[in-house]
Amino acid sequence: MIFMNELPTTKRKIKTIHNAITDFHASTYADIQYSPPQEIQEIQTQLLLNHIEYAATHSPFYKILFRDHAIDYRDIKTMADLSSVPFTRKSDMTDKSNDFLAVSEKDIVDVCLTSATTGSDPTIISQTQSDLARLAYNEEVAFAMAGITDDDTLLVCAALDRCFMAGLAYFLGGVRLNARVLRGGAGSAAQHWHLMKTVNTTAIVGVPSLMAKIARYAMENGDDPSEMGVKKLVAIGEPVRDEQLNLIPAAQTLEKQWNAKIFSTYASSELATTFCECQERRGGHLRPELIVLEIVDDDGRPVPTGKTGEVVVTPLGITGMPLIRFKTGDISYIIETPCACGRKTSRLAPILGRKNQMLKYKGTTIFPNAIIAALEGNSKFYGGYVEAKKNDDGTDRIILHAAMNTSDATMEWLQNELRAKIRVVPEIILAGKKAVDKKVYRFEKKRKRITFFDLR
Ligand SMILES: [Zn+2]
Numbered sequence: 001m002i003f004m005n006e007l008p009t010t011k012r013k014i015k016t017i018h019n020a021i022t023d024f025h026a027s028t029y030a031d032i033q034y035s036p037p038q039e040i041q042e043i044q045t046q047l048l049l050n051h052i053e054y055a056a057t058h059s060p061f062y063k064i065l066f067r068d069h070a071i072d073y074r075d076i077k078t079m080a081d082l083s084s085v086p087f088t089r090k091s092d093m094t095d096k097s098n099d100f101l102a103v104s105e106k107d108i109v110d111v112c113l114t115s116a117t118t119g120s121d122p123t124i125i126s127q128t129q130s131d132l133a134r135l136a137y138n139e140e141v142a143f144a145m146a147g148i149t150d151d152d153t154l155l156v157c158a159a160l161d162r163c164f165m166a167g168l169a170y171f172l173g174g175v176r177l178n179a180r181v182l183r184g185g186a187g188s189a190a191q192h193w194h195l196m197k198t199v200n201t202t203a204i205v206g207v208p209s210l211m212a213k214i215a216r217y218a219m220e221n222g223d224d225p226s227e228m229g230v231k232k233l234v235a236i237g238e239p240v241r242d243e244q245l246n247l248i249p250a251a252q253t254l255e256k257q258w259n260a261k262i263f264s265t266y267a268s269s270e271l272a273t274t275f276c277e278c279q280e281r282r283g284g285h286l287r288p289e290l291i292v293l294e295i296v297d298d299d300g301r302p303v304p305t306g307k308t309g310e311v312v313v314t315p316l317g318i319t320g321m322p323l324i325r326f327k328t329g330d331i332s333y334i335i336e337t338p339c340a341c342g343r344k345t346s347r348l349a350p351i352l353g354r355k356n357q358m359l360k361y362k363g364t365t366i367f368p369n370a371i372i373a374a375l376e377g378n379s380k381f382y383g384g385y386v387e388a389k390k391n392d393d394g395t396d397r398i399i400l401h402a403a404m405n406t407s408d409a410t411m412e413w414l415q416n417e418l419r420a421k422i423r424v425v426p427e428i429i430l431a432g433k434k435a436v437d438k439k440v441y442r443f444e445k446k447r448k449r450i451t452f453f454d455l456r
Contacts, residue, residue, distance in 0.1 A: 002376035010042050014050075017043070017289045021317060023131045032289060033343040035114040040344055045079050046287040047316045052076055052085070055322040058102035060090070062324060082292065087300060087312065087327045093123045093270070100321040103128055108320060112165040114269040125165065125269050128320040132172065133279035135443050136164075136320070138174020140288055142276035145285060146263035148203050154198060155215075156208030158236065159186035165237065165269040170205050178214065179203075189217040208254055209449065215257040233262040234276070240264045241350040242370065243308075245282055249377030266351055270326050273315050275348045283335045283347030291315050292346065294325070295334055301342055308333045310355050311348070329355045331367070357452060359388055359396045366424050368452035371400055374421035380409035383436045384437060385451040386426070396456065398426035403436040 001068040017032065029390045032040055055062040057075035066073060071084060093100060101108075109129050127135070127229055127336075147156060153173045160167035174181035182199055184206075192214045204211055211233055215225040233254060240251035240262055247255070251262050266284050267274040272325060273291040274285030286293055292314040295303050303309040311328045331354070335347040353367025368386035375381040384402035391397050402414060415425045440449050 010039075010046060011042055014046055017047075018317070019287065021137045021339045022130045022133045024136055028407065033285070033287075033345050034328045035344060037344050040288050041079070042441075044292065044316075046102070047289060048079065048082065048292050048314065049072070049076065051314065051316045051318075051322060052082075052324060054319070055102065055324055058319075059100060059322055060102075061088075061096055061099035062322070079292070080424070082294075082314070082325065083302070085204070085324050087325045088323055089327050090123065097124045100323070102127055102322055103320055110168070111163055111261055112168075112269050114165070115161040123270075125272075127272075131320045132424070133271070134290070134317055135169045136172035136176045138273050138287065140176040141287060142267075143173055143177050143179070143203075143205075143234070143275035145278050146155065146172040146203075146204045146232055146265075147261075147279055148174075148177065148179060148232055150315050152203045153180040153182060153199060154203045154205060155182045155184045155192065155201045157184045157192055157204060157210050159184070165272070166267070169267075169272075169274075169318040174205075189213040193221075193223070193225075194217050196230075200229060202229055203232040204230060204258075205236060207237045208233075208235045208240055208251060209238060211235075211254055211432070212250065215254070219257075225257055226261070228258070230258050230260045233258060233260050235262055235264050236267070238374070239352075242373070243350070243352055245349065248373040249375075250373065254375040264334075264350060266330075266348055268328065270323060270328070271313055271315055272318060273313070278339065278341040278343065280337060280340045283349050285339070285343055285347050285443070286345050289316065293334065293346070295332065295375055296327075303333075305334050305336050307353060311351070331355055331358065357388075357454065359398055360383070360394055361424060361426070364424065366398070366422065368398075370422055371418065371424075371426065372419055372451045375402070375414070378411065378417070380404055380406050382433050383440060384431070385436065385440050385453060387453045388399055388456050400426050400428045401431045401436060401439070402428060403431050403433045431444060 108126040110127040112125040156170045158167035218225045294312040295309040382403040389397040
């Protein structure tokens with residue numbers, strides 16, 4: 001009976017949340033993050049059931065999937081029932097892009113392209129008006145989580161054109177937050193720095209390696225980025241913390257260079273949702289009104305809380321191309337311990353690496369980016385890349401090619417550094433700076449840096 005009494009309240013709350021999300025001009029939003037966990041779960045479950053009903057009745061892909069697996073969406077009544085729906089893979093979206101469209105083409109107002117896994121055709125993600133409003137809401141609340149307010153001038157260092165979703169999301173979110181937004185876009189370090197000097201900037205959203213380049217450019221030109229007045233760095237695309245949530249050396253350097261706090265985020269075009277760190281910076285908070293998160297093992301079974309596995313997401317409320325149980329290929333874990341900020345939502349730990357890049361080495365698993373991240377930011381280390389090969393016995397062979405800045409940075413120094421930071425010492429080959437640059441930046445004129453070559 002208590003449940004019956006509470007139902008109208010939940011429904012009312014969901015309606016308020018829905019209105020706040022889909023009304024681009026909403027000035028306030030229903031904040032359920034501080035509600036008791038049971039209430040959060042109730043609301044999230046109802047939103048999930050709405051989402052599943054919508055996908056099962058509007059998306060050709062899910063209509064077929066549910067029919068082929070003899071699933072009646074009305075039988076899904078709890079969060080646990082979600083596991084009866086098969087996973088959706090990136091390859092499904094590449095192969096059957098049109099089947100995911102749950103509205104008529106007339107309702108599409110924006111088309112995003114994301115890179116395909118195999119490097120062939122990109123995946124198309126079509127968005128409706130309501131999806132764009134949702135995207136803006138998502139980024140508004142993510143920025144707010146990082147402490148960005150309408151007093152901030154926010155530099156967006158991500159492409160806003162060429163059908164990228166990220167830059168668009170940051171722009172819309174910043175606007176909705178009523179911050180002053182600078183569309184730096186995919187400019188060079190020099191362009192960004194000059195823009196910042198023209199319009200005093202207090203926050204930056206971008207890839208950490210680009211923030212480092214901007215700082216380096218400033219210093220090389222006699223300026224001091226720490227005096228710019230930037231207080232928040234919202235890091236996208238690359239993790240800035242290790243498995244224990246400690247800042248990696250490169251991120252520590254960034255904080256010093258800018259005299260600012262760095263906030264890690266996790267998002268992708270398929271997620272259309274951001275996990276952003278709060279002021280406590282102990283993992284990215286989940287927004288229960290926007291996404292359902294699962295972590296699964298190699299067999300697709302849920303892992304216990306705190307154990308690492310593949311990130312699987314169901315972004316809620318998307319109307320153009322709804323997804324259910326999308327396998328991201330990213331590896332992380334969930335943090336359920338209470339956060340000192342008072343939010344009652346779970347958090348996503350840093351992304352440790354891509355599932356297909358996981359290396360098995362001397363009885364442990366390691367990701368190539370962890371090897372590079374352990375060294376980057378150290379002035380003795382110039383740069384490097386990791387190669388993986390297969391041994392005859394099926395185990396992985398890991399070779400680090402490293403170029404050093406100083407002569408005292410010997411092979412032994414590298415081995416000690418890696419042993420201390422990641423407890424694993426791969427084979428090491430000392431290389432010249434030019435050779436490393438040639439390999440790492442061989443695509444797209446230094447824009448894209450590749451530090452892992454899988455030869456297995
Ligand atoms: Zn928190």
